[in-house]
Amino acid sequence: MMYVEMKHINKNFGDFEAAKDINFGVQQGRMVALLGPSGSGKTTILRMIAGLEKQDSGDVVIEGKVVNDISARDRGIGFVFQNYALFRYMTVYENIAFGLRVKKEDKRKIDNRVRELIGLVGLEGMEKRYPDQLSGGQRQRVAFARALAPNPQLLLLDEPFAAIDAKVRKELRGWLKEMIEKVGITSIFVTHDQEEAVEVADDIIIINEGKLEQMGTPVEIYKKPKTSFVAQFIGTSAILDDFSGFKGFGNLPKGKQAIVRPEFIEAFKSDNEKFKSLIHATETGVITNIAFRGSYQELTLKVNGISLTANRSLERRPVKIGEQMCVLVYRVYVLTDDDTEIHKNQLLKGVDIETL
Numbered sequence: 001m002m003y004v005e006m007k008h009i010n011k012n013f014g015d016f017e018a019a020k021d022i023n024f025g026v027q028q029g030r031m032v033a034l035l036g037p038s039g040s041g042k043t044t045i046l047r048m049i050a051g052l053e054k055q056d057s058g059d060v061v062i063e064g065k066v067v068n069d070i071s072a073r074d075r076g077i078g079f080v081f082q083n084y085a086l087f088r089y090m091t092v093y094e095n096i097a098f099g100l101r102v103k104k105e106d107k108r109k110i111d112n113r114v115r116e117l118i119g120l121v122g123l124e125g126m127e128k129r130y131p132d133q134l135s136g137g138q139r140q141r142v143a144f145a146r147a148l149a150p151n152p153q154l155l156l157l158d159e160p161f162a163a164i165d166a167k168v169r170k171e172l173r174g175w176l177k178e179m180i181e182k183v184g185i186t187s188i189f190v191t192h193d194q195e196e197a198v199e200v201a202d203d204i205i206i207i208n209e210g211k212l213e214q215m216g217t218p219v220e221i222y223k224k225p226k227t228s229f230v231a232q233f234i235g236t237s238a239i240l241d242d243f244s245g246f247k248g249f250g251n252l253p254k255g256k257q258a259i260v261r262p263e264f265i266e267a268f269k270s271d272n273e274k275f276k277s278l279i280h281a282t283e284t285g286v287i288t289n290i291a292f293r294g295s296y297q298e299l300t301l302k303v304n305g306i307s308l309t310a311n312r313s314l315e316r317r318p319v320k321i322g323e324q325m326c327v328l329v330y331r332v333y334v335l336t337d338d339d340t341e342i343h344k345n346q347l348l349k350g351v352d353i354e355t356l
Contacts, residue, residue: 001064003028003186004049004154009058011044011210018044019055020210026203031180031187033201035194037233041210042190043158049188050156051075062154075154078147078185082159084139086131092118092142093127099150117145120179137168144176148183155180157189161196173200194234198222206230228335231259238308243332245304248281248345252334259333259340265310266328267299269317278328281347285327287319303327 002025011019018041026032034042047053049060051072059066067075086095096117100110118124121141131139140160147155160176161169177200180187191197197204198218206213206221206229214226225231232239243249243258252258267285268275285301285308292298297312299319308327312319319325331344 001028002026002061003063004188005059005061006045006049007059007061009045009048009055009060011041011048011053011055017041017210019048022058022210022212024205024212024215026186026188028186029184030202031177031189031200032203032205033197034188034190034205034207035197036192036207038192040207042192042207045207046156046158046188046190049154050077050079052079076150076152078150078152078155080140080143080147080155080157080160082162084131084143084163086139086142086146088131091128091130092123092134095131095142096145096149098146103150113149117148120148120182121145135168136164137172140164140172141175144179148185153186155185155187157187159190159192161191161193169196176200206233208233225333225340227338228257228340231333231335231340235261236309237261238306240306243334246329247283248329248347249332249343251346252332252343257335258343259335260308260329261333262298262309262311264330264332265308266330267301267310267312267325268328269319270324270326272326275326275328278348278351279326281345282326282328285325287321287323287325290319290321299325301325301327 004026006022006024009019009022022045034045036042044053048055051067051070060068062075087098090098093114096114097110100113118127121144123138123141123145126134126138131142134142161172164172173196189200201218203215204218204221205215208229214221214230221230222234225234231237238260240258240260242254243260244252244254266275283303285303287299288302288307289300290297296314299310299312301308301310310327329345330348331342334341334343
């Protein structure tokens, strides 16, 4: 059963279409990322689910009930804002207790719940601190605990890590996923960070210019993009107007764009014994740039007048700018009018690439 559903949702701000016939469902207990570029409409969709924004048409359904006319306060939703939205004059304890006090819950119940959440988010000993005495990561934990305090059945998070530095952001991603799994709450979060979406979400919804491009698991989205936008947006890709001149791809339809990802490419030295039998399927490329990416090198190669990117393990032999390499392209995505097709290198028929 879908716990949250958006049915034929449309929303305009003047001439700007923020949501165009949006339809999707989120299963109970799943954590879903609304992913897309800035201005794509993802935050507007989140705010319509929360009741903070009213759609022009369509239905928002939560737990089988249309909630179009139900106020944000009465939808039973927890919301974590991008800028934390903590009360500066309230302590950690008071911020977390705020929603329960508004509901006029019993004092003992409030105290038990607040202390439970402080333990859950790992802020023991900080109950009496004020927001300006906390780090960005600690403030986000308080905001998370405050949103969970009234026991909502749905948690919405708007760019939850945007205001936090890169190192802490990475740590909080794992922490958030672990917390959501512990609590078991259905969650939807907005992000423009692909790495964040892939690492944290069970499912990803790609939004572009107010339209839903694709929904699926991170692996499905990455390996089987259904639209040209998704194929170009996810991962690091080179977009080529014509790839049919490359060895093994003479069958590609002319006039169709092709997308080549780094993992579709193997760049190796001509004396590499491991790939010796595949030389016939390669092109000659020249390294024009080498970028260090922490656990690997990113090579930019000029091949047939086109720049392609390949990743190279640090465990392999050193390479240098200007060096000639054999460049083997395993496969490409070809963009059609409304879909993407995977085309494999025809010269590699019968070769098990996974064993190389």
